[in-house]
Amino acid sequence: MLRYILRRILIMIPTLLVTSALIFTVMELPPSDYFETLQAEMAAQGEHADTSRIEFLKREYGFDRPPVERYFRWIAGFVQGDFGYSFEYEMPVRDVVGERLGLTILVSFSTILMTWLVAFPIGIYSATHPYSWGDYGLTFIGLLGIAVPHFLLALIMMYLANVWFGLSIGGLMDPAYFNQPWSWAKVQSVLAHLWIPVIIIGAGGTGTMVRAIRANLLDELQKQYYVTAKAKGLPPGRALVKYPLRMSLNFFVSHIGDVLPTIVSGSELTAVVLSLQTTGPLLLRALQSQDMYLAGSFLLFLSCLTVVGVLISDIALAFLDPRIRLQGGSSK
Secondary structure, three states, X not given: OHHHXXXXXXXXXXXXXXXXXXXXXXXXXXXXOHHHHHHHHHHHOOOOOOHHHHHHHHHHOOOOOOHHXXXXXXXXXXXXXXXXXXXXXXXXXXXXXXXXXXXXXXXXXXXXXXXXXXXXXXXXXXXXXXXXXXXXXHHHHHHHHHHOOHHHHHHHHHHHHHHHHOOOXXXXXXXXXXXXXXXXXXXXXXXXXXXXXXXXXXXXXXXXXXXXXXXXXXXXXXXXXXXXXXXXOOOHXXXXXXXXXXXXXXXXXXXXXXXXXXXXXXXXXXXXXXXXXXXXXXXXXXXXHOOHHHHHHHHHHHHHHHHHHHHHHHHHHHHHOOOOOOOOOOOO
């Protein structure tokens, strides 16, 4: 196991290097950079940009040097915890992300927790009561959650809340607490607004997980080892948890590789519709304005989380299912 983990970690290094090179190349592809775009926008509005400051920033961050040199400076800084400078916000990337990263983790983790708590009991019930009225009804509700896009569901809920109750459900806190220090009142405001994006974002994931649990568990319940366990007198509940439920969780564990970056990135379009103070809108704005260090560092961070998540899921799968081996070769 230790050799497998070390080998996978060594493979992660060139993988992340290639990924970082691709991210930097894509950020360099547009014919103009952030400064040229800013000057063009200000000229269109009849304003004059501070050319001396722009020239200083270009020299400070190496825009007068070859792209290869800037790439290695960016990677060296990223490894040391320096994610670069955001030109649009005029502050380091770490300070820009700041509070937004914590709020994003809170929303995403709450959504994942809600999805698991709701999906597992429903999926188990549907698998153990197949083709019943309860199974059909729960499956229909799950399909609705999958079919309706998150941003559309957010728009519908915002409209209904305003028309029926006269409420505005946008944001993760009351406007009075924006950019204010954390206090108990601010925590209460966040918790009061949190359930709305959690339900909206979690609707589709819950429906997908219910169907996956049902399909995998239903397949395991038809296998001979489960029938034999029941025939030998093992209680149905114990036989269900000890054997088929454990074997049907492989898809769930393998999904960890996608969960980690999702916790940080959040649901971008839903965050824009609901005006959430998360990192999703921040990333979209950085891509639109060509704020390359903010966008590039964020994308590279998500890539790191993806690679780490895949490693964790592979190791967990090996412990969960003895049929999975970490290396090839016949066993005797």
